[in-house]
Amino acid sequence: MTVITTFKEKKREKQIKYERSVLKDLSIKTLKERVQHYFGSSRITSSFVMHAGVEEACYDVALEAYLLGAKFSKFGYYGEDIDEVKKRCYKEEKHLIDTLFNFLLYWGNGEEGTMSESLYYLCEQYIHVWWLDGYQKGERRHKLRLH
Numbered sequence: 402m403t404v405i406t407t408f409k410e411k412k413r414e415k416q417i418k419y420e421r422s423v424l425k426d427l428s429i430k431t432l433k434e435r436v437q438h439y440f441g442s443s444r445i446t447s448s449f450v451m452h453a454g455v456e457e458a459c460y461d462v463a464l465e466a467y468l469l470g471a472k473f474s475k476f477g478y479y480g481e482d483i484d485e486v487k488k489r490c491y492k493e494e495k496h497l498i499d500t501l502f503n504f505l506l507y508w509g510n511g512e513e514g515t516m517s518e519s520l521y522y523l524c525e526q527y528i529h530v531w532w533l534d535g536y537q538k539g540e541r542r543h544k545l546r547l548h
Contacts, residue, residue: 410497422547423471426538432460439527440505455508463531468494470535477536478543486536500527501516 436459469490476486487494502524506517 414420420468420471421424423468427467428463432463432513435463435527436460439486439523439530453506455505458504459501459527462497462504462528464504466494466497466528466531467538469497470532470537471539471542472535474536474539475543477540483536487532490532494528494532498524501528 433456436456440459473486473490476489477483498521502517502521503519505524
C-alpha cells in the first residue's frame with residue numbers, strides 16, 4: 402500500500418525544511434544584541450524589555466521577520482528590485498510591526514503612551530533590519546543553490 406499525501410502537505414514540509422536551513426545561519430547572540438540595541442538603550446522601553454516574556458516576544462517577531470525576508474528573497478534573486486519585493490510583503494511586514502508595537506504598549510508601564518510614535522518607529526526599524534537580514538541570507542542561499 403502507498404501513502405497518499407496532498408500537495409498542501411508536501412508544500413508545508415518543503416517550507417519547514419527551508420525555514421530550518423535558513424535559521425541555521427542565525428545566532429542567539431545576534432538576537433539578544435539587537436533587542437538590547439533597539440529596545441534596551443531607549444528610555445521608553447528599557448524598563449520592561451528586561452522581562453523574559455517581553456524579550457522572548459521580540460525574538461519571536463524577529464524570527465518571523467527574518468523568515469519573511471528569506472521567503473521573499475527568491476524574487477530578488479530573479480531580478481526584482483528590493484523595493485518591489487518589499488511591496489509584495491507589505492501586509493505581512495505591517496502585521497509584524499503592529500504586533501510588536503501593540504505587545505510593547507500592553508506590557509509597558511504607561512510612559513510609552515505619550516511616546517508611542519517613537520516606539521512605533523523603533524518597532525518598524527527593528528522589523529526592517531531583521532527582514533533585510535533574512536532577505537540577504539535567503540538571496541545568498543539562492544545564489545549558492547542551497548534552497
